[in-house]
Amino acid sequence: MKHFQAFQFHRVLLFAAALVLATQAHAETDPLPSWNDGPAKQAIVDFVKSTTTKDSPQFVPTAERIATFDQDGTLWVSHPIYAQVMYCLDRVPAVVKAKPKLAKVEPFKTVLSGNREKIAKLSMDSLLKIVAATLTGMSVEEFQAEVKAWLATAMDPRWKRPYTELTYQPMQEVLKYLRDNGYKTYIVTGGGQDFVRVYSEETYGIPPEQVVGSALGTKYAYDKSGKPFLTKEPKLLLNDNNAGKPEGIHLMIGRRPHAAFGNSTGDRQMLEYTKADDGARLSMLVLHDDAKREYAYGPAQGLPTTKVGTFTQSLYDEAQKQGWTVISMKNDWKRIFSFEQ
């Protein structure tokens, strides 16, 4: 009997060893297959190893493994126009239908005209009027349903695909690689928090509660039957750009990230804040230098920059000075999109 027990124990050990080996084999496959070998890929792998290896002097406990990602231009295409701006413009006819008087009022008149040149020249003030009219005044559930319906049919004009398919495959791999190593991944976007939350889980595997973005207030009230609901209000609670990014991270997460990814001046302070504390800290900037496969804009390109959020020469200089790693789309990424096989 004793012999039998020993044998049984031996079997169990073998089974456990097989499990361990299988896990190791899995871990040794390349977690970033869409990246070319180079300093950017190496920086990511080194960061993960040094913060998750038990005996490493830069080991970070699981609870503190926070990584933040800008969205527009960092996780998906934002050029030449942000998807959410397209959403707001596309919603204008429905808003005017509900309030016909607006048809004769600017900036709604210009949007309805369809004159692209004039629309592109709308001032920030005009855009804010469109934002208020299209993003507020409805219940949060109505808003979510409207965004979902739009995402199901809207197409990027260049790729003729839904916006949610235009995420960068190499960044999707970074998100997964970090999560597989115990990191909580957050989106920290200048875009609308409620907008991004509608698709973040399906598109990036990031649940709504891990999306920090520019946020409007809501108002609690009751419908006729006494049922409570929240209405989206034209009151800006958090402008999640520039200094608003570290401020938003403190408000919504309450911990400093160990890794942050951005692509524009709007991400500058988040990258500074992430890099400024002790231990291994990874700050990375996506440089759009691939005119053929995506777009080229920014310091070295001499090409038009996006209206909001620019990769300027001074940002590039700060990256060099502060030890942030610049990701060249052209050189570091084997492929850009998952549909490019």
Next chain:
Amino acid sequence: MKHFQAFQFHRVLLFAAALVLATQAHAETDPLPSWNDGPAKQAIVDFVKSTTTKDSPQFVPTAERIATFDQDGTLWVSHPIYAQVMYCLDRVPAVVKAKPKLAKVEPFKTVLSGNREKIAKLSMDSLLKIVAATLTGMSVEEFQAEVKAWLATAMDPRWKRPYTELTYQPMQEVLKYLRDNGYKTYIVTGGGQDFVRVYSEETYGIPPEQVVGSALGTKYAYDKSGKPFLTKEPKLLLNDNNAGKPEGIHLMIGRRPHAAFGNSTGDRQMLEYTKADDGARLSMLVLHDDAKREYAYGPAQGLPTTKVGTFTQSLYDEAQKQGWTVISMKNDWKRIFSFEQ
């Protein structure tokens, strides 16, 4: 060889079966040992079973399992005075030491006098001045260090124990029971978000990013060496009381909870909001009716209520009408604190 493989496979199966049995045995021990049998305990167990059993018509996917808990009076003792108010009062001497002129200015003069009767009568306006002076003007790291130092020495006058030991053991069990069943547990407190985040992980197993509370703004700036930091500002971003609770939940979590726990009128809207959607929804109210083991205040008691956040008769009536379950500390809880063995 074939026979050996079959035998090996058989061993593996046995091992797996043993694991499953061990798990089941564990699951069948009472997850709420500090609760007496009764409608409150039953409501919690029924809720968890109906939302986590695969074939249940009320099954909730793991990602949507959100439970929110008020803190003061729901998770720990808040009577006769909130711990955070004690913190602010205790910090006044240090604030006056740094700015000696304040010694002659109200309300600081009254606080320094130590006259308890007068301090208890300070107006909300005076308290806000004390809050601004003691909770703002320092970096977020300095504030965290100050709160930590205070918690290590401050004692509740009745139990002569640190405030963090005065959590309700039955509620700690509910937190753990829900987490063991895939729920994300959040604190949604009218108290200061930054204050509660200092001890939430150690005290309740709730990480900072799952604490929603009344929140002041921060301001991003650089020190002399160019290092960025955040300063706490006297600007209220979120008043997380009453309607502010569902509004804060939408801002910080973006999903409606399936379960919510409170104890006062400040929690009314959170409980309404939680209960108002489809599927299994649990709204519970802790009634302080145990004058001997803790305190008795509220509708049936005819005893003094706490200054902020009251369990009124109208709240009690709404609980009956809306199907919220009232937890009687006296009848439902076998013991109140973990140190009562």
